[in-house]
């Protein structure tokens with residue numbers, strides 16, 4: 001079933017990618033990885049491939065040919081983009097949802113009234129697409145296993161589009177998704193709709209769930225929010241998970257700072273400022289103690305996560321950073337900064353976290369704050385997981401923790417939506 005989505009051409013592309021992967025591995029012989037991580041040798045090989053692409057695209061940018069993100073997206077589309085093709089069980093089409101391009105997965109048979117999921121892909125608000133093979137396969141499987149209509153949204157990407165454009169696209173598509181017209185056209189039960197996404201897409205899903213939870217003008221509400229290793233804050237780059245996993249593939253700590261600055265339309269020369277926590281030093285008058293308490297991990301994380309780490313709070317930093325980059329403090333960009341009342345109006349939540357992920361504590365703190373606000377939360381923590389594992393569940397990587405996390409995500413949706 002799943003294999004029917006591949007074509008000889010895409011198989012060839014995969015083999016070429018495999019060959020490049022082997023060649024790349026020859027240059028990056030060894031990467032020290034923690035012993036607990038799932039299938040470290042696979043991670044090492046794929047990481048070597050990614051690092052070589054990222055370095056090559058940085059060189060291309062320095063030579064003035066094109067932006068590194070465009071180069072990366074071109075490589076990704078060449079390897080991964082697939083057409084909208086239906087299979088025996090699921091009708092697949094590319095369409096618009098609230099003015100935003102969206103791939104729609106509609107089961108052909110099954111119940112008359114279906115469940116619905118709107119999905120936002122990851123990629124640092126800059127990379128990837130719902131039309132990529134990995135996301136296409138994920139949504140296809142969800143449609144089939146859950147007998148649900150899945151809408152995978154291609155919101156605009158950085159560097160052309162910056163905050164709040166991605167957020168606005170996600171919100172516009174969600175409002176359209178929840179409209180009676182769209183629900184009726186796709187035979188979706190208004191009582192059983194979910195917002196979901198991974199990584200930067202989990203950020204957008206959380207932000208949309210907050211906005212629509214507190215918006216009294218929408219009659220249809222999300223029943224659930226399913227956030228897969230979401231990114232939720234940019235004020236502390238020294239959470240225990242940022243400290244522990246700073247050199248873990250595929251999301252190195254400096255990459256996350258770079259993605260944030262790019263999303264917020266700020267200059268990448270500020271990366272060292274963020275990595276020093278100089279932007280959230282105590283001499284920044286714009287960050288109140290109420291704001292700080294929302295991401296105070298010494299209070300929000302359980303003791304076993306804190307014991308080997310110390311907070312890094314600078315007394316003096318780089319004044320004015322937060323004023324120059326207001327998105328750092330904008331709850332629509334950083335959903336962890338929401339007020340408790342706002343969190344309390346969001347739907348039942350599923351939060352995936354991975355042990356070997358810089359964003360692990362973003363997710364754990366959010367799960368804790370949602371619970372404190374009275375929301376029913378399931379935190380699915382993968383002890384051997386790494387950032388992005390779910391999109392590596394298919395060939396060529398066939399990640400074991402990727403497959404397990406995907407199965408338990410779909411199982412939670414089945415039992416809770």
Ligand SMILES: *[C@@H]1O[C@H](CO)[C@@H](O)[C@H](O)[C@H]1NC(C)=O
Nearest residue numbers: 289292293296297298299313
């Ligand atoms: C964080 O919480 C701890 C423990 O409750 C407290 O001692 C500390 O002052 C808090 N720090 C900030 C910056 O709010």
Ligand SMILES: *[C@@H]1O[C@H](CO)[C@@H](O)[C@H](O)[C@H]1NC(C)=O
Nearest residue numbers: 272273276278316317318319
């Ligand atoms: C952080 O702030 C301190 C104090 O103002 C300054 O000395 C240091 O150079 C800053 N570091 C960075 C990376 O901006």
